[in-house]
Amino acid sequence: MIDTKKIDEVINQSGINLEGISIRNVGILAGKIEDALSIKYIRMDMGIPGLLAPDAGIEAHKAALNNADSAQYCSFAGTPELKEAGSRFIRTFLGKSIDPESIIPTVGAMHGCFVSIGLIASLYQGRDKIMTLDPGFAVNKLQAKIQRVGVECVDTYEKSGDALVEEIDRRLSEDTSIAALLWSSPCNPSWEVRSESELEKLAKVLERHNVTAIEDNAYFGFDSRRPGFLDPDDPDLAPSIMKYTDNYIALFSASKIFSYAGERVGFTAIGDALKDHRSQSLRKMFNQERFLDAFIQGGLYSIVASAPRSAQMAFASLLDFSSSGTFSIGDHLRPYSESAREMKRIFRKHGFDILYKEDSYGPVGDGFYFTVNHSGYSDGSLLLADMFRCGLTAVPLGIFGGGHPDGLRICTSLVPMHLMDEFDKRLSAFDALQ
Amino acid sequence: MIDTKKIDEVINQSGINLEGISIRNVGILAGKIEDALSIKYIRMDMGIPGLLAPDAGIEAHKAALNNADSAQYCSFAGTPELKEAGSRFIRTFLGKSIDPESIIPTVGAMHGCFVSIGLIASLYQGRDKIMTLDPGFAVNKLQAKIQRVGVECVDTYEKSGDALVEEIDRRLSEDTSIAALLWSSPCNPSWEVRSESELEKLAKVLERHNVTAIEDNAYFGFDSRRPGFLDPDDPDLAPSIMKYTDNYIALFSASKIFSYAGERVGFTAIGDALKDHRSQSLRKMFNQERFLDAFIQGGLYSIVASAPRSAQMAFASLLDFSSSGTFSIGDHLRPYSESAREMKRIFRKHGFDILYKEDSYGPVGDGFYFTVNHSGYSDGSLLLADMFRCGLTAVPLGIFGGGHPDGLRICTSLVPMHLMDEFDKRLSAFDALQ
Known part of the structure; x- marks a missing residue:
């Protein structure tokens, strides 16, 4: 189980305020905590490829x-x-x-x-x-x-x-x-x-x-x-x-x-x-x-x-x-869909909702990004702050505009299937904070 | 000897006016003439490398x-x-x-x-x-x-x-x-x-x-x-x-x-x-x-x-x-200096002057660019027009600003030493136009 108390100590020592934390400071602070506690953050903030170049x-x-x-x-x-x-x-x-x-x-x-x-x-x-x-x-x-x-x-x-x-x-x-x-x-x-x-x-x-x-x-x-x-x-x-x-x-x-x-x-x-x-x-x-x-x-x-x-x-x-069909983009990208499906299931299990959940074709597909919110939080940056204390990152939706600053953007690319058990445990730690 | 009459015919057919010709049209027109007459222009207009990547x-x-x-x-x-x-x-x-x-x-x-x-x-x-x-x-x-x-x-x-x-x-x-x-x-x-x-x-x-x-x-x-x-x-x-x-x-x-x-x-x-x-x-x-x-x-x-x-x-x-001295930029670039020195000699022989000829260290060095003008021309684009009729390109100085729109910018990179005899001949054709 992730030790939220120890994480809190490093955060307090860092002088960085979690409320309204910038994306850049999310990365810096995660790095400090990783060094101090010998853990790895589950990074859902950065919109970067998680696959190998073909x-x-x-x-x-x-x-x-x-x-x-x-x-x-x-x-x-x-x-x-x-x-x-x-x-x-x-x-x-x-x-x-x-x-x-x-x-x-x-x-x-x-x-x-x-x-x-x-x-x-x-x-x-x-x-x-x-x-x-x-x-x-x-x-x-x-x-x-x-x-x-x-x-x-x-x-x-x-x-x-x-x-x-x-x-x-x-x-x-x-x-x-x-x-x-x-x-x-x-x-x-x-x-x-x-x-x-x-x-x-x-x-x-x-x-x-x-x-x-x-x-x-x-x-x-x-x-x-x-x-x-x-x-x-x-x-x-x-x-x-x-x-x-x-x-x-x-x-x-x-x-x-x-x-x-x-x-x-x-x-x-x-x-x-x-x-x-x-x-x-x-x-x-x-x-x-x-x-x-x-x-x-x-x-x-x-x-x-x-x-x-x-x-x-x-x-x-x-x-x-x-x-020409020699290279399949669909096969290349499949790991993202698999991760998205499982991450959504785990988020829901821990009381989160998918925020932008439907488009004209029905429930949004499983891919690189999705959005979540949580009934206990009206401000995405506060939601992020508590997730951050549990070894998880994301991006508050406020910076993307639109009427839902309570939400977070979740990127699936750096959460392959073998991390799902740990992801589940960290959200259990998040539950314990409620 | 380059056939300026035949070049003039292609120019006339092209509908492109040599006076005030744009750099882009210099390239297009040179291409047309090269195709029609099976000659190669000596290109001194483009500021592009003439050497191989190391x-x-x-x-x-x-x-x-x-x-x-x-x-x-x-x-x-x-x-x-x-x-x-x-x-x-x-x-x-x-x-x-x-x-x-x-x-x-x-x-x-x-x-x-x-x-x-x-x-x-x-x-x-x-x-x-x-x-x-x-x-x-x-x-x-x-x-x-x-x-x-x-x-x-x-x-x-x-x-x-x-x-x-x-x-x-x-x-x-x-x-x-x-x-x-x-x-x-x-x-x-x-x-x-x-x-x-x-x-x-x-x-x-x-x-x-x-x-x-x-x-x-x-x-x-x-x-x-x-x-x-x-x-x-x-x-x-x-x-x-x-x-x-x-x-x-x-x-x-x-x-x-x-x-x-x-x-x-x-x-x-x-x-x-x-x-x-x-x-x-x-x-x-x-x-x-x-x-x-x-x-x-x-x-x-x-x-x-x-x-x-x-x-x-x-x-x-x-x-x-x-x-570390393992790669010599000076050796790499030497062909440009050699060309510049010879091109300046040939230009002078045909009545051109080096326009921006000195800086605080004396006569400008021999390298990638130099500038010329000619006593017979007060407008660089007219000078270019006559050089163009002889299989030569350059860029009128007007587009670079400064007080000498009578001049031309000459780039040495595409004029290696083996082209100097031909370059000399084309400037002789230019002399014949005077």
Whole structure:
């Protein structure tokens, strides 16, 4: 049994206050306690891969490194290999045709989103805000702030389908300075998936307001309820806004679907209605008036020149192996689903609830993230504080926005099945604190 | 002899106007002519490596790729290996002690400069401009514009030493909204090197105005006049502002000194007086009040998460091999000096002048870039147009700022010695146009 008293002693000595503790201090304090007590925290805070990078990626990556190619800048628009592979992947798994020209390799989806926010907010004179579905990835709001882009938020809690689309419609009518709607699906942190029916209606609303959809697909296809999404031979296709409008930016990343986070590569797919859009305010800001050119000149070249070449080649190989069925993303990611299912069971056993528990398809799937709360706590940071005293970490939902600061985001990636007994015991220690 | 008439025909058919031709169209049009006439242009426009990436980098890069490490985000502050290697490199070649904490790996010097400009302009309430020494790397001005940072320029033509420092002093007195002075040394495009004596005086002026020095060292040590700069056993040290002030940001890159441009890695060194500086306006913008934390959170994490891990390891190895004397940067770069010397001789023979011809140390060195003009042309783009008709490219100096739009930037990297006879012949064809 974990010794909460001894943990409390180390916490008291550290001078760090558990109430409102920052994510960074969670890591620092956990490290101190691990050293002092010779225990290991069960880390559910960090959204990082818990799997190994696939051999196929490492091999292609090494093969792409050589004296001639590594010396040269690759095209700022990206390597032809990754542009083709991204196009094929989207055709295979989304049934959507997209020109390789419209696939722009980036330094992860993070970079793609940073650039997209900046460009969209410069596209139309006087429309310099974006709207996010909350809770959502907190860094996107920092990206907007750094670029002096305003952010409006719509809470998705217990709101889906028509109710959600109607609220978005109403809010866009009220504030015409909003140029884009940004969300992730599956959602970090709630793991809600936006359904075909929602997306179809949403696309109509966005088109009516001339608002660009920015869909973050960092967790593309991670829906355990629909394993066919990740099987190229299965006709079941993942839901995406790309099917319903051509005024979209879709962000993809190798970091999570291929456990390739260290090598920093992703791509941004830009819809046909957007890529050739020309704007004088874009020219004024980025020296290019066509959206795609401004993305490459203002977002790739002027910030990083390009994404790293060899990582682009590794990502291209992994995408191609997936499109051809040689590599199964579903098999690769299965450990997360297994952990999520068991962790939810154990959380419930100890009096927790799944907070964002349903989307339009029913109970949310089992994957990388889910959210919990506990009837004894109205503030997620206090809930975290008590869990922390039992050797468990998580992230308070407050930082993700939305109306449920009582909740926590739980990441499953660092809790493999062999830790479940210990996880159960630590939640028993948590029970004892109540 | 190159057939200028046939080239003119292709140009006329292309519909592209040579007057004021963009860099991009130079490449496109050269490609068309190469296809039509089965000739190869002598490309002096692109500032890209003309050498092979060193084996030592490729080997270290491959060794750093593995299933466990490639899956994981590396520290946003960078790998310990590159932080240590950068610190050692600066100690070895600049005689300056710097804490590895202050070395932040970036996606090339481009990324380091983008972040630095944004942060410096948010550091002090009401001081949101930078000053550049012109001519200078044009993209830096685009980086400022994208981040809504104003730019003031000081022309360095025939101005060095006290005259230059005095002008900077006067301009900073007149405009107190300038928070940083940005320059490259050796300079892209002029290849001037700022001398020890200039830097010492400049540092005093900058400190008096509390202005941060941003020194772009992308071409670190490339001074053919002082080969000792690149020899760890030689007491001759490269001139750098880092020796004279601690309120600096120094940008380094693997792209040029190690011919490693495709893999996108560099580092930014942040001076002791700056890294711990705390500012409320920084906190407001980047959620962090300490400069170093804001750089990592607002510049690394929020834009790209981190520089690619394996490329960081390759760069670290190359830096360490250089610091230990196992790899000679000087030997690696020698082909550029040889080409520059011969190209200058041939240009002069055909009536050209070296435009930015001297710095405080005498005639500028032979390296990656130099500048030329020709008495028959008062507009660099017209000079380029006639050279283009003879199978030669370059970049008009106008886009680099400064008072000499009659000049051209010449890059030596793609003109190895075996092309010199042909280069001479093409300039003879140019003579025939006069």
